Amino acid sequence: MQRVKVVVVGAGVVGLSTAVRIAEALPYCSVTVIAEKFSPNTTSDGAAGILLPTEFPDIPLDRQQRWFKETFDHLLAIAYSPQAADAGVYLSSGFHIFKDVPCEKKPFWADLVFGFRNMSDKEMKLFPNHKFGQAFTTLKCECLSYLPWLEKRFRAVGGQILQEKVTDLHKLALNYDAIINCSGVGSHFLVKNEEVYPVRGQMLMVNAPWLKNFVRDADGKTYIYPGIRYVNIGGTRQVDDWRMEVDKEDSEGILERCSRLEPSLRVAQVMGEWVGLRPGRANPRVEREYLHVQGRQVPLVHNYGHGGCGITLSWGTALDALNLLRQSLFDKPPQARL
Amino acid sequence: MKVCIIGAGVIGLSTAQSIYQHFHSRVTPLTIEVYADVFTPLTTSDGAAGLWQPYLYDKGNVQETKWNKETFDYLLSFLSSPDSVKMGIFLQSGYILCTETVPDPSYKDAVLGFRQLTKRELDMFPGYSYGWFNTTLMIEGKTYLPWLMDWLKQRNVKFHQRKIGSFKELADTGADVVINCSGVRSGDLQLDPELKPARGQIIKVDAPWIKHWITTNNFSSSGNSTYIIPGSRLVSVGGVFQVGNWNLQNSFVDHKRIWEDACKLEPSLQHAQIVGDWTGLRPARSKVRLERETIRSGSHAFEVIHNYGHGGFGLTIHRGCAEEAARLLGQILEQKSLLALSKSSL
Numbered sequence: 245m246q247r248v249k250v251v252v253v254g255a256g257v258v259g260l261s262t263a264v265r266i267a268e269a270l271p272y273c274s275v276t277v278i279a280e281k282f283s284p285n286t287t288s289d290g291a292a293g294i295l296l297p298t299e300f301p302d303i304p305l306d307r308q309q310r311w312f313k314e315t316f317d318h319l320l321a322i323a324y325s326p327q328a329a330d331a332g333v334y335l336s337s338g339f340h341i342f343k344d345v346p347c348e349k350k351p352f353w354a355d356l357v358f359g360f361r362n363m364s365d366k367e368m369k370l371f372p373n374h375k376f377g378q379a380f381t382t383l384k385c386e387c388l389s390y391l392p393w394l395e396k397r398f399r400a401v402g403g404q405i406l407q408e409k410v411t412d413l414h415k416l417a418l419n420y421d422a423i424i425n426c427s428g429v430g431s432h433f434l435v436k437n438e439e440v441y442p443v444r445g446q447m448l449m450v451n452a453p454w455l456k457n458f459v460r461d462a463d464g465k466t467y468i469y470p471g472i473r474y475v476n477i478g479g480t481r482q483v484d485d486w487r488m489e490v491d492k493e494d495s496e497g498i499l500e501r502c503s504r505l506e507p508s509l510r511v512a513q514v515m516g517e518w519v520g521l522r523p524g525r526a527n528p529r530v531e532r533e534y535l536h537v538q539g540r541q542v543p544l545v546h547n548y549g550h551g552g553c554g555i556t557l558s559w560g561t562a563l564d565a566l567n568l569l570r571q572s573l574f575d576k577p578p579q580a581r582l
Numbered sequence: 583m584k585v586c587i588i589g590a591g592v593i594g595l596s597t598a599q600s601i602y603q604h605f606h607s608r609v610t611p612l613t614i615e616v617y618a619d620v621f622t623p624l625t626t627s628d629g630a631a632g633l634w635q636p637y638l639y640d641k642g643n644v645q646e647t648k649w650n651k652e653t654f655d656y657l658l659s660f661l662s663s664p665d666s667v668k669m670g671i672f673l674q675s676g677y678i679l680c681t682e683t684v685p686d687p688s689y690k691d692a693v694l695g696f697r698q699l700t701k702r703e704l705d706m707f708p709g710y711s712y713g714w715f716n717t718t719l720m721i722e723g724k725t726y727l728p729w730l731m732d733w734l735k736q737r738n739v740k741f742h743q744r745k746i747g748s749f750k751e752l753a754d755t756g757a758d759v760v761i762n763c764s765g766v767r768s769g770d771l772q773l774d775p776e777l778k779p780a781r782g783q784i785i786k787v788d789a790p791w792i793k794h795w796i797t798t799n800n801f802s803s804s805g806n807s808t809y810i811i812p813g814s815r816l817v818s819v820g821g822v823f824q825v826g827n828w829n830l831q832n833s834f835v836d837h838k839r840i841w842e843d844a845c846k847l848e849p850s851l852q853h854a855q856i857v858g859d860w861t862g863l864r865p866a867r868s869k870v871r872l873e874r875e876t877i878r879s880g881s882h883a884f885e886v887i888h889n890y891g892h893g894g895f896g897l898t899i900h901r902g903c904a905e906e907a908a909r910l911l912g913q914i915l916e917q918k919s920l921l922a923l924s925k926s927s928l
Binding site for chain 2: 370379381
């Protein structure tokens with residue numbers, strides 16, 4: 245029996261997670277990942293990878309919780325296995341600090357991380373310019389390790405990889421029975437009428453192995469995330485900014501803000517700088533449409549627009565994408581390609 | 583006034599520091615000398631993981647709880663200073679695991695964010711049914727000791743590498759006060775049946791993805807509790823607590839047991855690279871000996887201040903004890919009418 249040919253566009257964390265879930269769940273599918281960039285050159289690779297959701301305005305909260313919980317549980321099992329080091333997944337504790345007391349004191353994901361609580365007075369003294377804070381333990385998932393780990397898992401179930409830049413989904417549909425679009429900020433060009441825009445982020449890698457806890461300012465522009473071989477400090481949130489080059493002023497601003505939060509950074513050596521474009525969108529797009537190609541209806545499942553929450557929601561949105569695919573193959577079994 | 587300190591581990595060096603801070607401007611001249619047969623990086627303090635964590639319960643030794651807290655607050659005050667990295671001080675969070683429900687530890691108010699572990703967290707640690715989470719300080723001996731030595735050298739404290747045979751030996755060279763910070767080998771200077779070595783062995787591992795310390799308390803086993811403590815470069819994995827064992831050689835049997843237990847507790851260790859083993863002798867005692875003693879030698883008498891027996895919590899308690907030792911020295915100085923009423927001009 246001929247297998248259903250599925251192609252996943254994009255090899256970042258969303259693309260590979262989706263590809264793995266489909267390949268492992270649907271043995272009657274042969275899955276190919278096609279992308280212009282692979283690890284270590286994807287947006288995911290530079291991200292610190294701290295699992296920390298933001299609330300999207302138009303998606304029911306229980307769906308957002310499900311997306312996060314699914315990802316958290318999946319990564320937690322890896323963190324607690326011998327594969328943790330290979331996959332680059334581990335627990336990370338720290339502080340989420342606010343310059344002003346927020347209205348929403350308990351985010352929707354508070355019960356999904358570990359030990360969520362307000363910071364004590366003694367802890368707040370560590371941050372004299374902030375008035376409120378939350379402490380919790382979450383996970384960190386470093387894509388420089390995790391993406392190759394996912395790719396191995398993908399190939400182990402027969403997944404195929406193609407290095408090619410996709411510019412036309414209709415053309416792609418000529419050769420496949422289903423398309424999963426995980427092209428991140430690339431969807432801006434790939435999909436018509438697009439609401440994806442870049443949110444430029446710059447960050448520095450510093451050598452500061454004595455830092456173990458993360459610190460994130462709730463404004464999202466100052467963070468310190470200790471990693472395996474370096475500490476990620478950042479950041480910026482520049483909407484509609486496509487520049488991939490490092491901006492020296494941004495670096496200076498990052499160093500200054502982060503050193504104010506963590507004075508020991510002043511003696512840390514900067515090892516490198518990196519820029520990535522978050523696939524910004526009002527809400528992640530996880531839904532299915534059909535492409536009409538040569539008399540066939542080819543399901544096109546979108547799974548993009550995760551903003552700065554790609555890693556955080558990767559496994560959960562991948563499951564939704566898998567279910568959308570499974571449902572569409574059931575509703576409209578693929579017809580023979582010419 | 584000549585003060586001679588025996589021992590250059592964290593206790594000896596920090597005691598020298600406290601004495602300098604309290605008395606250098608009130609006693610002129612004040613000579614401080616440190617005598618030791620080993621210096622950093624070969625002292626017991628150098629090999630210790632450096633986790634600020636007292637034993638669970640102080641067994642009524644409330645002084646020790648007070649000294650522990652004093653040390654924590656003192657170290658915490660340096661965290662935002664430009665010297666924190668040079669001192670080897672940083673924050674780290676972690677898990678204290680127990681095999682049964684037990685009362686809160688003596689130090690719960692000293693550390694940051696102390697709380698019980700939730701059931702979901704305990705699920706990560708099969709075999710442990712109760713425990714706590716908190717954020718505490720790390721104080722790495724192999725960084726802190728060189729920092730202390732530099733601090734002291736800059737203030738003209740002299741160091742002598744030599745093994746001292748008796749307190750009298752130093753008194754004979756002109757010491758007015760001898761401070762005994764000789765740790766586990768204090769018995770060589772004065773018999774103390776309460777002081778015993780508690781041998782510990784640790785495995786140093788390269789596992790930089792581990793960002794939390796884990797200490798365990800197995801109330802059914804005999805004090806050999808597993809712990810995993812990440813440092814600034816390597817992770818220290820232990821442990822054993824062998825009372826009466828003087829053997830400074832690494833034991834393969836201990837290594838195997840420590841490693842197996844640690845990998846059960848933290849499966850991600852299985853793929854970590856082992857760098858080496860280290861063995862040290864904790865100066866274990868029912869309680870810290872921190873007191874004065876007048877020693878008579880013929881018609882001559884001199885003062886000794888004992889500051890030893892800090893078990894596995896030397897780094898944890900050092901500052902509180904150093905300050906207390908300085909206070910005892912103050913008593914001696916007052917009795918000898920040596921203290922200037924106001925600060926003398928320098």
